[in-house]
Amino acid sequence: MAVEHPVATPPGDQTRIHNIGYRTYDGPRLGRSYATRSLYSQSLRGAYGLGRSVKSKVLPMLLFVVMCVPAAIMVAVAVATKANDLPVDYTRYAIIMQAVISLYVASQAPQSVSRDLRFKTVPLYFSRPIETADYVRAKFAALASALFILTAAPLLVLYVGALLAKLDFADQTKGFAQGLVSVTLLSLLFAGIGLVIASVTPRRGFGIAAVIAVMTISYGAVSTLQAIADAQAIDGGGSSGAIPWIGLFSPVTLIDGVQSAFLGATSAFPGGVGPSNGEGAVYVLVVLGLIAASYGLLMRRYRKVGL
C-alpha cells in the first residue's frame, strides 16, 4: 500500500506500533478476605490438577475414579439383584478405601505446601495483604475440601443408587448423613496430618514418602497389634479391652472408632469390638485435638518462614 504513496516515508512509519502506554489501575482492591478465598480456590483446584499441567491431573483424577468405581459397582449390583440393603455401610466405605485416601493425601499435601516452600513463593504471599493465619487457613480448608470431595462423592453415588433401587428412604438418608459426618472428620484429620508433615520439608518426594509412612505404617502397626490382642484374648480367654485403646494411634482407626461409637457404624476392629461410649468420647477428643494441633503447628511453622 505504501508503494504509491507520494511522500517518502521512513519504513518505521508504515508499521507503527500503537503503544498505549502504562495504564494505572483505579478499580476495586478487594483485600484480605478475597485474597484468602482466591488462594483457597486456587489450592482446591490445584488438588485435582486443575490449572496445572496435564501430568499433574493424572494421579488425583485417577484416585478419584478409583474411589467412585467400587461404589458404582455396588449400586449396580444392588439394583440388579433387587437387594434390600447396600452391600457396604456408608460409614464403612472410607475405611475400606483408606489406602486410596492415604495415597491421595500423600500426593496432594506436598504439592499444596512443599511447592511454595521449595520455590520460595511463600514470601510473595506474605508481602501481600494476607497474613500467616489466612495462608494456613486457606491451604488447610482447600485440602480438607478436596478430601471431602474425594470421600463424599462415592457416598453420593451409593445414596443416589440406593434411592434408585427403591431402598428405604429414611434409613438410607440417615446412613448417608452419618457417612458425611464421618468423612468430614476424616477429611479434616487427614488434611491436618498431611499438611503438617508436608510443610516441614521443601522436598516433595520426602513429603510424599513421609505422609505414606505415617498413614500406612501407623495403620499397619495398629491393625497388627489389635489382631495380636484379639488372638490373645481368644486364646487366653482374657478381655479384649486393649483393642480400642490401641486404635487411638492411627488416623484411620481413630475415625473408625469415632463412627462406631457415635455414628452407628460397625467397627472394622478385630472381633468387631468398637470402643464403648466412654472410650468413644476419648476418640472424639483425640480427633479434635489432633485437628487443632495440626492447625497450631502449621501456624507456628509459617510464622517462622515469613520473608
Added chain:
Amino acid sequence: MIATESLSKRFPRVTALDRLTMDIGPGVTGLVGANGAGKSTMIKILLGLSPATEGRAEVLGLDVATKGGAIRERVGYMPEHDCLPPDVSATEFVVHMARMSGLPPAAARERTADTLRHVGLYEERYRPIGGYSTGMKQRVKLAQALVHDPQLVFLDEPTNGLDPVGRDEMLGLIRRIYTDFGISVLVTSHLLGELERTCDHVVVIDGGKLLRSSSTTDFTQTTTTLAIEVTDTDDHPDGTRAVRDALHARGVDVLDSGGGLPGAGHILLLTAQSDDTYDLVRDVVADLGLGLVRMEQRRHHISEVFTDEKSEDTEAQRKEAVGHGS
C-alpha cells in the same frame, strides 16, 4: 514516601539496624550496602512483617506497626531470590499473584497482560517458567511486583545474576517504572555504580547505620569514566594507540588502560565530561576507520564510598575509579 525515625532492629546476637533516621521522597531511591548491611531487614520492617525493636517507620503515610495490611496492598515487592514455580506459565502465575493482591479476576487478567508486556515478555509468557532464562525470570518477578499498580515498589537486588546487557535493560526498566508508570521505587544493590545511573537519590547503609544519604547529583559531580575498546586494522596496526593519540590531539586526556584486567592493554579509560565526549569518541574512531568493540561506563564499587570517607591514600587501589577523584 518512606520515613523512619531512629529505627532499630536487634536480634539476640546482631544489631541489624541501628537508630536509622531517613526520609525518602518520590522517585527512584537506591539503598546501597554490603551483604548483611541491613537492607533486607529494612524492607521486612517497611512491609510490616517484622516489628522494629525501637523507633518508628511510615510508608505512604501509614505506620508499619499498625497498618501493615494496608501498606502491603499499595506496595509491591520483588525478592532477591528465586520465587517462581517452574511448572506454571508466567501469565497464570502473575494472574494468581494479582488476585492475591486483591484484584478482581477480570482486572487481574487484564493487568497481567499489560504488565508482562511492559516488562518485555511477549509470546513466551504462555510457556512454563521453568524454561525461562534468568533475565526473563527477573522480568516475571518484576511483573508480579507491579501487577496491582502499587504506589511504591521494593526491588531487592533486581540485577542479581544478570549479564551486563541484562543489567542495563533491567536498570532502564527500573527507571521507566518511575518516569512512565509513576510508581516510586526503592531498589537495593551492593553496586553503587549501577544505582548512580538509575536513581534520583542514594542511601548508603553499613552495619545498620546510615552512612550517607544524598541525591545522585552529589555522587556524580565527579564525572563518569568511559571504557573504550577498538579493533586494529591494516592502516592502524595498533588501533588503541591511534585512538589515544587522536583523542589527545583533540584535547581529551586518556587516563590509562584498564589495570590488570585481561586484554587491559586494549582498553582505554577516559573521563566523560558530557554527552559530547561520546560523540567525539564515535567520530574519532570512525575517522580512523576502526571498529568500536565497546564503549561503556565503568562501574564503581560501593567500597569506593567507604574509602572516600576513610582515607585518601588508597589511590593505588582505586585505579579502577580514576575518574572519581579528578
